[in-house]
Amino acid sequence: MPQKLKPGPIQRKWLNSLRNYPDRQMKEKLGEMQPDGTYRACCLGELCLIAGLGVWHNGTLIDQNRGYSGLFSSFEQLGLRSAAGHLENKETSLSAMNDKYKTWPEIADFVEANFDKVFTKSY
DSSP, X not given: OOOOOOOOHHHHHHHHHHHHOGGGBOSXXXXXXOTTSOEEEOHHHHHHHHTTOEEEETTEEEETTTOOTTOOXXXXXXXXXXXXXXXXXXXXXXXXXXXXXXXXXXXXXXXXXXXXXXXXXXX
16 A cells, blocks of 8 residues: 655645644735735645745745746645646645635645645655
């Protein structure tokens, strides 16, 4: 029987961040710097930052591999199935969950319970 895929160190750090900093959650952008120097991000933006793949450009978080705030191109490197974080069956995505109906802690719980459906590798 194949061993079940488990979160790697970056993914564990990301899941912890989703649970510990739900006030950072924003919708429809990877991330945005706030006037007070804090930031808000979508769940994938938070993963991009934690993995060291995000950069700030004029107050907007962008994927360093793409340079465009609306497209997350580092998804394969992180083990995601698509730029939107689609599940294995494509029925939904992490970005849809983040933007429409789940809080960060709910997303973290979902990912842990369905890790193999979200990620293709530990990172």
